[in-house]
Amino acid sequence: MHELALKLQPPYLLFIGDIDTQVYAKTALGIMQWCPERVAGQLRFPDNALDLGVPDMNIAQAIEAGIKSLVIGVAPVGGTVDSRWTETMIAAAKQGLDIISGLHLRLEEIPELANAAQETGAQLVNVRVPPKQLPIGNGVKRTGRRVLMVGTDCAVGKKYTALALTQSLRALNIDADFRATGQTGIMIAGSGIPIDSVVSDFVSGAAEIISPDNHPQHWDVIEGQGSLFNPSFAGVSLGLLHGSQPDALVVCHDATRKVIDSCPHIPVPDIRSCIDWHIQAAKQTNPLAACVGISVNTSGLPIAEREPYKQQLSKEVGLPCIDSVIDGCDLIAKQLLKQYPVGSQDHA
Amino acid sequence: MHELALKLQPPYLLFIGDIDTQVYAKTALGIMQWCPERVAGQLRFPDNALDLGVPDMNIAQAIEAGIKSLVIGVAPVGGTVDSRWTETMIAAAKQGLDIISGLHLRLEEIPELANAAQETGAQLVNVRVPPKQLPIGNGVKRTGRRVLMVGTDCAVGKKYTALALTQSLRALNIDADFRATGQTGIMIAGSGIPIDSVVSDFVSGAAEIISPDNHPQHWDVIEGQGSLFNPSFAGVSLGLLHGSQPDALVVCHDATRKVIDSCPHIPVPDIRSCIDWHIQAAKQTNPLAACVGISVNTSGLPIAEREPYKQQLSKEVGLPCIDSVIDGCDLIAKQLLKQYPVGSQDHA
Numbered sequence: 001m002h003e004l005a006l007k008l009q010p011p012y013l014l015f016i017g018d019i020d021t022q023v024y025a026k027t028a029l030g031i032m033q034w035c036p037e038r039v040a041g042q043l044r045f046p047d048n049a050l051d052l053g054v055p056d057m058n059i060a061q062a063i064e065a066g067i068k069s070l071v072i073g074v075a076p077v078g079g080t081v082d083s084r085w086t087e088t089m090i091a092a093a094k095q096g097l098d099i100i101s102g103l104h105l106r107l108e109e110i111p112e113l114a115n116a117a118q119e120t121g122a123q124l125v126n127v128r129v130p131p132k133q134l135p136i137g138n139g140v141k142r143t144g145r146r147v148l149m150v151g152t153d154c155a156v157g158k159k160y161t162a163l164a165l166t167q168s169l170r171a172l173n174i175d176a177d178f179r180a181t182g183q184t185g186i187m188i189a190g191s192g193i194p195i196d197s198v199v200s201d202f203v204s205g206a207a208e209i210i211s212p213d214n215h216p217q218h219w220d221v222i223e224g225q226g227s228l229f230n231p232s233f234a235g236v237s238l239g240l241l242h243g244s245q246p247d248a249l250v251v252c253h254d255a256t257r258k259v260i261d262s263c264p265h266i267p268v269p270d271i272r273s274c275i276d277w278h279i280q281a282a283k284q285t286n287p288l289a290a291c292v293g294i295s296v297n298t299s300g301l302p303i304a305e306r307e308p309y310k311q312q313l314s315k316e317v318g319l320p321c322i323d324s325v326i327d328g329c330d331l332i333a334k335q336l337l338k339q340y341p342v343g344s345q346d347h348a
Numbered sequence: 349m350h351e352l353a354l355k356l357q358p359p360y361l362l363f364i365g366d367i368d369t370q371v372y373a374k375t376a377l378g379i380m381q382w383c384p385e386r387v388a389g390q391l392r393f394p395d396n397a398l399d400l401g402v403p404d405m406n407i408a409q410a411i412e413a414g415i416k417s418l419v420i421g422v423a424p425v426g427g428t429v430d431s432r433w434t435e436t437m438i439a440a441a442k443q444g445l446d447i448i449s450g451l452h453l454r455l456e457e458i459p460e461l462a463n464a465a466q467e468t469g470a471q472l473v474n475v476r477v478p479p480k481q482l483p484i485g486n487g488v489k490r491t492g493r494r495v496l497m498v499g500t501d502c503a504v505g506k507k508y509t510a511l512a513l514t515q516s517l518r519a520l521n522i523d524a525d526f527r528a529t530g531q532t533g534i535m536i537a538g539s540g541i542p543i544d545s546v547v548s549d550f551v552s553g554a555a556e557i558i559s560p561d562n563h564p565q566h567w568d569v570i571e572g573q574g575s576l577f578n579p580s581f582a583g584v585s586l587g588l589l590h591g592s593q594p595d596a597l598v599v600c601h602d603a604t605r606k607v608i609d610s611c612p613h614i615p616v617p618d619i620r621s622c623i624d625w626h627i628q629a630a631k632q633t634n635p636l637a638a639c640v641g642i643s644v645n646t647s648g649l650p651i652a653e654r655e656p657y658k659q660q661l662s663k664e665v666g667l668p669c670i671d672s673v674i675d676g677c678d679l680i681a682k683q684l685l686k687q688y689p690v691g692s693q694d695h696a
Contacts, residue, residue, distance in 0.1 A: 139579040139611035200551045200584045201544040231487040231590035231633045236548045238576075239583025263487035266632065277628070284614065285579045 002209040004131050008100050008190045009068035011040035013057055017085055019074040020050040027102060027184050028052055028073025034163050034188045040067055045084065059091045069098040071187060079104030086110055096120040102127045102183040127183040130198045130206065137204030137243050139285045144214030145340060148246035149224035150278045152268045154233060154261050156254045157324060158224040159185050161295040164324040166221045168333035176219040179210050181240060185223045195225050196236050203236060207243025217342060228277055229269045232262040238281060245285040248292045248336050249278055255309055256300030271317055292339055293332035294321040350557040352479050356448050356538045357416035359388035361405055365433055367422040368398040375450060375532050376400055376421025382511050382536045388415055407439045417446040419535060427452030434458055444468040450475045450531040475531040478546045478554065485552030485591045487633045492562030493688060496594035497572035498626045500616045502581060502609050504600045505672060506572035507533050509643040512672040514569045516681035524567040527558050529588060533571045543573050544584050551584060555591020565690060576625055577617045580610040586629060593633040596640040596684050597626055603657055604648030619665055640687055641680035642669040
């Protein structure tokens with residue numbers, strides 16, 4: 001990835017402290033699910049029964065094991081942590097470990113931690129904070145292929161779908177990388193830019209950095225943000241769409257969502273409108289952009305209705321329709337390779 | 349305007365120092381053109397022949413005259429100023445005058461100025477810096493009417509058209525306010541938010557603050573930014589469009605612009621596509637949005653071609669087409685009132 005993007009050094013020591021619920025430890029669990037190869041240990045306070053399935057380590061053991069980064073793997077209520085947590089972070093920074101955090105509290109605001117990091121050269125990485133000196137987008141075509149997740153609304157499974165699609169493409173021997181645009185995604189990928197925290201003038205420029213030039217057969221699978229149909233965040237989505245210049249789009253949707261999450265007076269669009277409008281907007285930087293599949297969260301539907309729902313939608317739009325949690329993304333990966341065959345340079 | 353927006357106190361003392369060219373003093377000249385009622389004096393260094401046509405004052409005389417703000421009315425090369433300028437600003441702040449600047453240099457970064465302002469309570473206002481704690485947009489319908497300038501590209505006369513349209517509406521006894529979204533506009537209006545400097549997640553929320561609830565017959569005339577068709581800045585434009593929830597749109601265009609300014613490989617759209625796409629996007633927060641006119645910069649055309657160009661375009665789209673610098677915006681104001689008659693609550 002581009003030198004301006006955030007970069008996180010593995011191996012990680014996942015720090016969950018006294019957090020013992022799946023909900024609040026979901027960052028650590030997501031990292032374990034999608035990139036266990038980046039993780040070498042966990043750091044829990046005594047009596048925490050939540051087990052990530054990797055060796056327990058204290059800071060001394062982590063140094064011994066070659067750990068490079070202490071990753072705060074929790075999202076506590078209020079976005080901040082108590083003194084036991086900060087003491088552990090300070091001890092880690094004193095040993096030269098990078099500290100990686102998605103907390104609202106910025107790490108440099110803890111003076112002892114800032115001092116320790118300065119002494120040892122440890123990096124304090126706030127994954128909510130974008131890098132400085134991002135460029136203005138220029139819309140110039142880059143080499144390599146790109147597929148972007150878009151949505152009928154926020155929080156409809158775009159990150160999950162991107163990660164699952166990356167797995168499916170790799171299983172088909174395609175060189176593919178997940179490209180992160182949000183904090184948890186950045187911890188999983190080990191790099192990226194939190195796109196919704198970028199100053200608006202630089203959003204498309206940041207998106208261009210997230211998926212740089214690559215070899216012609218390489219696929220970047222780009223995590224989406226927001227939705228063109230969600231008026232709270234549509235500007236973020238359009239900047240990301242233009243900067244990503246995707247060849248292919250996957251539309252993500254929640255089967256039972258009727259209204260926009262942050263604007264409950266506005267209905268969720270139908271899938272056909274969602275495809276059409278995203279393609280129209282995408283063509284501004286990639287005239288050959290096309291949709292390759294629909295990823296639906298069907299968890300809100302009765303089990304018996306899930307398959308018929310997907311089949312109906314697939315018939316309507318003429319593309320694979322899957323629930324990525326249940327089905328994985330193999331069907332979408334195959335459709336993508338059908339529309340963009342290996343060896344082709346342009347839209348099939 | 350909303351308490352979160354920037355607010356500048358008149359009367360202004362326009363500070364142009366030794367800048368003696370129209371190009372670099374264009375901020376001061378724009379303020380003189382559009383809001384002379386906010387200006388009580390000018391501060392020039394000796395031998396500067398550029399005259400804004402208001403009384404010369406030093407700081408002592410300005411205090412005597414009841415001046416509230418020293419406004420830096422220039423855009424110097426490199427975005428910064430020399431010690432004569434900072435000495436004048438410090439002297440003004442020591443007397444309690446607010447200092448208003450659109451320079452890249454932030455005023456608080458001049459320690460003596462920061463100290464002087466703290467002692468007297470003078471405000472240091474950087475019009476490039478948005479207010480903190482902006483909300484997320486919610487898309488909820490506000491009372492009053494709104495017209496937003498949009499464009500086929502950046503730098504096609506959106507600010508000028510908005511200011512001219514505000515004048516035309518007022519001449520027709522319509523209660524109308526220019527709403528500023530960029531730095532010069534903010535100095536002219538005396539309030540606003542520099543929308544392209546807002547973190548992307550908060551752009552539509554900032555736009556909602558810029559044009560708050562008003563009485564049903566009131567028109568906000570909102571300065572546009574960027575273009576949905578300019579991939580460098582389209583996210584800014586979409587957030588502003590959604591947050592502004594305009595009833596009416598005016599499309600601004602440069603008659604001789606063939607390619608997007610920052611992306612010369614991308615063609616400028618035709619006017620019909622530009623209208624259609626903006627209306628489609630605007631409907632997400634205002635289902636009754638419609639276009640009321642075209643404002644074209646014809647300065648690049650031979651004089652003999654200007655009228656035929658406007659007539660042809662007007663015929664094509666069925667709406668008034670004017671060059672706001674040559675014709676003013678009376679025709680667009682009348683069209684706007686035809687489509688949204690005084691006393692109507694909904695789209696005519």
